Every structure is written in C-alpha cells, then in structure tokens.
Amino acid sequence: MQLEIGVDALLLVGSGLLLLAGLASAVLDKAGARFRVPGALLFLGLGMLAGNDGLGLVLLDDPQLVQNVGTVALLFILFEGGLTTKPTDLRLAALPGALLATIGVAVTAGITGLGIWLVLDLDPVTSLLLGAVVASTDAAAVFSMMRTTPLPRRISALLRIESGANDPIAVMLTVGLLATLAGDEVTAGDWAVFALVQLLGGALVGLAVGGIGVATLRRLDLGVEGMYPVVAGALGALAYSSAAWAGASGFVAVYFAGLLVGALVPRHRRSIRGVHEALANAAEIGLFLLLGLLVTPSELPPVALPGLLVALLLAVVARPVAVWLCTLGQRFSWRERALVSWGGLRGAVPIVLATFPATAAADDAGAIFNVVFFVVLVSVLVQGTTLRPLVRGLRLQVDRPAWAPVAEALPIEGLDVDLVEVFVTEDLALHGRRLHEVPPPDRALVAAIVRGHRVLIPRGDTRLATGDVLLLTTHRQGDVLTRMTAWARGEVPTTGGSTALGHTGDPVTADDDPAAPGAAGPATAHPGTDDDER
CATH class of the missing domain: 3.30.70.1450 (Regulator of K+ conductance, C-terminal domain)
Structure with a gap:
C-alpha cells in the first residue's frame, strides 16, 4: 500500500532546486569576494538546466501561470523593499526617484523602441512594445544587489525608490501598446489617465492600508512575537488586492504599505524585517527558477544578436540619457550618474511583462519573450558582475551597506x-x-x-x-x-x-x-x- 499525492513529485524537484540554488549562491558569495556571480543569473541557469531543453525534470509552457506566480513573488520582494526603505531615503532621493520611475521609464522605452525600429526589422508599435517591456528596472535584482554591494546612501535610496515604484508606467505602456496592436483606439489621454490612476491610486491605497496596519501593530498586543510578521504580510497582500480592485497599481500600494510599517513600527521591526527578508529571498529564487523553466534555451541563439543590440542600446544610450535628464539640477556628480545608470538592473519584471504579449495572443509574442530574456541575461551577467568593481573604480565605495540601521x-x-x-x-x-x-x-x-x-x-x-x-x-x-x-x-x-x-x-x-x-x-x-x- 502506498499513498501518493499529485504534488509530491513537484515538491521534490522544487525543494531540491531551491536548496541547490541557495547553497550554490552562498558558496559563490563567499568564494567571489571581488567578482560576485549574481544570484539571479545562477537561478535562471538552474531553471534552464532543469527545464524543457535540459534535464526535463519540470516541463513548463504556461505563460499565464508564470505571470500569476511572478506577481505573487514580486509582492514579497516589493514589501520587503518598502520595509527596508527608511524615511531618510525619501528625503534624500524622493524627487529623482519619482522622476526616474515615471518620466525615466517613458524616456527609456521611447529611445529603446526607436533604436529597435531603426536597427531591427520590426514595425514601430512592436518596437515600442519591446522597449516598454525592458524599460523598468527590476526590484528583485536591485534589492538583491544592494544587500551585498556597498553603495553610497543617496545612490542606494534612489535605486530603491525607482525600482519599487517604476512598474506601473511600464505596465501602462505595455498594456496600451498591446491594445494598439490589437486594433483598439488608445489616445494619449487614455494613457495619461491610466498612469495617474495607477500611480496616485496605488500610493493612496498603500498609505491607507499601511496607516491602519501601523495603528494595529503599535496598539494591539498580539501575544507572540512571531505573529507580527504574519499580520504585516497580510497587510501587504491587502494593500495589493485593494489597489487592484480599485483599478490602481498593487505594486505601488504594497511598496508604500511596507514603507509605513518599516518606518513606524520600531518595536517589532526586527522580527518583521527578518521574516520578510527570508520570504523575499525565497520569492526571488523561486521566481528566477520559474522564469528559467519557462524559456526554451534552444530558441535563444537566433535572437542572440538582436538581444545583444537591444541590451547595448538600453545600457549605454537609453538608460544614461534618462538618468541624466531626471537628475538635472539635483547636485549629482557624473560619477553618481554613471553608477545609477549602470545599477539599473533588468530582471524578473521585464520577463514577467514579456509574458503579456503571449497571454494576449499577440503576433511575435515568442520572439519578444526570447529577446527580453536574452536582454535580462546580458544585464545580470555584465552589469551585475561589474557593479562592485565600478563602485570602487568611481571611488564611491562605502564600508557599510547604506540600508544598515543605526x-x-x-x-x-x-x-x-x-x-x-x-x-x-x-x-x-x-x-x-x-x-x-x-x-x-x-x-x-x-x-x-x-x-x-x-x-x-x-x-x-x-x-x-x-x-x-x-x-x-x-x-x-x-x-x-x-x-x-x-x-x-x-x-x-x-x-x-x-x-x-x-x-x-x-x-x-x-x-x-x-x-x-x-x-x-x-x-x-x-x-x-x-x-x-x-
């Protein structure tokens, strides 16, 4: 007699991959003090190894599933990012962070889309769609990088705010361009209203839910210290779902809710941060493993050259121009601008956005996904591994991580x-x-x-x-x-x-x-x- 449950095999393979990814990341982190291998690259590689063209341990061909699971994983990552963002970070970099999260994303998408249209054989709307998908920096990659890279406080604050708040504009551009490809009439006013509702609505919902949560966590005695991280996590989920129900950005809402809880619940902040840092790490590993499982490696070589061109255009033209424009008159040196430009890593968010064309049954959806995946690989491999040497080369290294508390x-x-x-x-x-x-x-x-x-x-x-x-x-x-x-x-x-x-x-x-x-x-x-x- 034997009892078998359908999820047993999946749990066996999944837990094995998670354990292997965590151990390998720790070993490489200790071995490579000067040349660190980004965890995102390792997790993507393991997913590709275990997936369709690899060992075949997990066969995955469901962009909708990846999109849904990716959304949940990003909630944990963004909530932890809000928890570890200090009010002083907002005072240091609120304005440039907000500009990069809005105008910066639009400028990056426009320049990248224009370059793709001029260089590659794609129509203008598809070119802009591809530019929009890769325009936003990735919270998972950026937050993970900042845990190990000694960035100056102002730079760390700017990257944290930008990556925590720039998803709505990328989503707006992606959804609007997909509607245009489908033949719908989308006016500039429609896009502006959508962006306004997403940003302001998400911020208001996040502040409201976060404020209620702060009052609850400060005044009520939950008895067991371990209950505070549970209640805090429930508040993050409530902020996202409430904002989504209201038609606003759940990503912005969950980030703002975490920001309030992290700043205004000092007595239980240690336990809340500790649990949610672990959850964010697990979500990051799981998300990149899942994205690695979804891609088919044998389909990447044909898009290698276009992907490399897009990555180069994004890193050395579009991103620096956006950073320069959004930091004008704010006393950033050229060294700081260069570091912010190079520190805008692409990761899970662009890949998740690349599943939108597939779920919308758009033409060239497969090619768009593969190009975006290649761009992310290049960004994580090149920018992720050279960021620490760049910090030292620009003489901006600090001895203590900027997010560490006093x-x-x-x-x-x-x-x-x-x-x-x-x-x-x-x-x-x-x-x-x-x-x-x-x-x-x-x-x-x-x-x-x-x-x-x-x-x-x-x-x-x-x-x-x-x-x-x-x-x-x-x-x-x-x-x-x-x-x-x-x-x-x-x-x-x-x-x-x-x-x-x-x-x-x-x-x-x-x-x-x-x-x-x-x-x-x-x-x-x-x-x-x-x-x-x-």
Whole structure:
C-alpha cells in the first residue's frame, strides 16, 4: 500500500532546486569576494538546466501561470523593499526617484523602441512594445544587489525608490501598446489617465492600508512575537488586492504599505524585517527558477544578436540619457550618474511583462519573450558582475551597506525594557570616543559590546571602534530608537556627571570600583581589554 499525492513529485524537484540554488549562491558569495556571480543569473541557469531543453525534470509552457506566480513573488520582494526603505531615503532621493520611475521609464522605452525600429526589422508599435517591456528596472535584482554591494546612501535610496515604484508606467505602456496592436483606439489621454490612476491610486491605497496596519501593530498586543510578521504580510497582500480592485497599481500600494510599517513600527521591526527578508529571498529564487523553466534555451541563439543590440542600446544610450535628464539640477556628480545608470538592473519584471504579449495572443509574442530574456541575461551577467568593481573604480565605495540601521530594538517580552543594538560606524559621533565621553541617554545602560566574534564587558575607558555593536538596555518609554540614534549621531547633548554605562555618577573603571558592573574582572570574564580594544 502506498499513498501518493499529485504534488509530491513537484515538491521534490522544487525543494531540491531551491536548496541547490541557495547553497550554490552562498558558496559563490563567499568564494567571489571581488567578482560576485549574481544570484539571479545562477537561478535562471538552474531553471534552464532543469527545464524543457535540459534535464526535463519540470516541463513548463504556461505563460499565464508564470505571470500569476511572478506577481505573487514580486509582492514579497516589493514589501520587503518598502520595509527596508527608511524615511531618510525619501528625503534624500524622493524627487529623482519619482522622476526616474515615471518620466525615466517613458524616456527609456521611447529611445529603446526607436533604436529597435531603426536597427531591427520590426514595425514601430512592436518596437515600442519591446522597449516598454525592458524599460523598468527590476526590484528583485536591485534589492538583491544592494544587500551585498556597498553603495553610497543617496545612490542606494534612489535605486530603491525607482525600482519599487517604476512598474506601473511600464505596465501602462505595455498594456496600451498591446491594445494598439490589437486594433483598439488608445489616445494619449487614455494613457495619461491610466498612469495617474495607477500611480496616485496605488500610493493612496498603500498609505491607507499601511496607516491602519501601523495603528494595529503599535496598539494591539498580539501575544507572540512571531505573529507580527504574519499580520504585516497580510497587510501587504491587502494593500495589493485593494489597489487592484480599485483599478490602481498593487505594486505601488504594497511598496508604500511596507514603507509605513518599516518606518513606524520600531518595536517589532526586527522580527518583521527578518521574516520578510527570508520570504523575499525565497520569492526571488523561486521566481528566477520559474522564469528559467519557462524559456526554451534552444530558441535563444537566433535572437542572440538582436538581444545583444537591444541590451547595448538600453545600457549605454537609453538608460544614461534618462538618468541624466531626471537628475538635472539635483547636485549629482557624473560619477553618481554613471553608477545609477549602470545599477539599473533588468530582471524578473521585464520577463514577467514579456509574458503579456503571449497571454494576449499577440503576433511575435515568442520572439519578444526570447529577446527580453536574452536582454535580462546580458544585464545580470555584465552589469551585475561589474557593479562592485565600478563602485570602487568611481571611488564611491562605502564600508557599510547604506540600508544598515543605526539602532535596532529587541523587545524583552514580559518586561518594560528594550534591548537596543547600536551599530558604530565612522560617521557617528561615537566612533573613536571612550564611553565615559559619550554617556548614553537617561535610563539607558551599555550592557555589552560585540566586537568581531567576541563580546566585551564595557568600561568607562573602553574606546569604540568601527564595526562595534553596542547592546544597551533601556526603559520602554517614548521613541527609544529615535533617542538612541540621536545619541549615536551626536545630535543631543550629553548630561554631565554621567558614566559610560549609565547616569550613576563618575565614570566607572576597574581602579575605582572593582565590584562595579562595568569594572574589570578576571581576564577570562571579558577578553580583550587592552587599550587597543577599548
């Protein structure tokens, strides 16, 4: 007797591919510190290997299924992108990001479409359709790249905002041009209204759902910490579906909802971000595997030359022109513009959009999909692998990822106390100072310092260094993270007579009070208390 369920074989192959992709990505990431192989390229390759022209483990020929699954995967990716976008990112790059997400996409599509019409043997509408499909940068590829590439804060903010908000214009152009190919009369006014409803409607729905979610997550005690990521994820799905029901962009809505939750729910932000970062990684792997399964590799060689020409036109002409126009008068240097131009990776979104012609039964749908897939392969392979060297070559490299937080709260359940992590970097006022020179805010204590793989017991004369993580305990009152961040940046005056560990008198050292909490004990109690580690 044997029980078999129809999905068993699919789960076996799918889980094996996911596991192989994750392990291979981790190994290559550690092995290639200078020359990183983008995960998207690896996942696409594995999908192609397991698909129709490869081992034949999974046979997939359903563009509608890929389009639906791709939409769900993009929701996880965009929601996580919103969660990790800080309000300061919006202050740094809201205007250029919005311009690139709207005007920039249209300019890129127009220049690319014009070039395709002049170089390739395609009619004008099909040329513009192909340009529209590849015009938007990809949130999955960009967010993944920013986790490992040390970009300047302003550049990171700009790319994040653009890739999180530029899909509606690409969708609008794609849908409008498909309607034109089908013989429908689509006026410029129709396109303008559609774009306005998509962008503004999606933003309003996302802000509304996100605001309700913030009030819920801040005021209600869900009991178990693991429930907060679940509720947050449900809010993201609600934002997308509500916007789609209203005829607006669900992609914009889910991004804005994540933005509000990430910015305004500090107490549970760590657990929410942790879970959704894992979900976004899984969605990215699954999406690129699925897209690799859909393509037929034997059909790619005939479109290699057209695909290479489109990729070249997009990367060295259309994208730089769009970036230059959308950043005029905003104090971007030519180095920053060059980095933004090269960092606009194409990935899952263009391939998902390339399934639209197939589901609409358009002529040349297969050729369009294959050309777009080839363009994405070139973008990920060339731009993805050369971005880090370009950052170094342009002298724009930073030591710390721009999205990394200054302070993170870890609520201690059952107690009115928070454990707060503060990350020390060279730009903070804490850097290079001794603890007694920068006493923490009132009712806060530095409990430990994590330095590399060691944990140091802090003393008043301990000197803080780049890379240190301070662990502070503080009473749960007001906006803890705002106070801690302001202290770390030197934006609030310190109180005289404070200790490095808290407001309890003069600075504590081993000579003053061996029994004090911050005093030196046996060498085994806190290794590494020499002056070079203080």
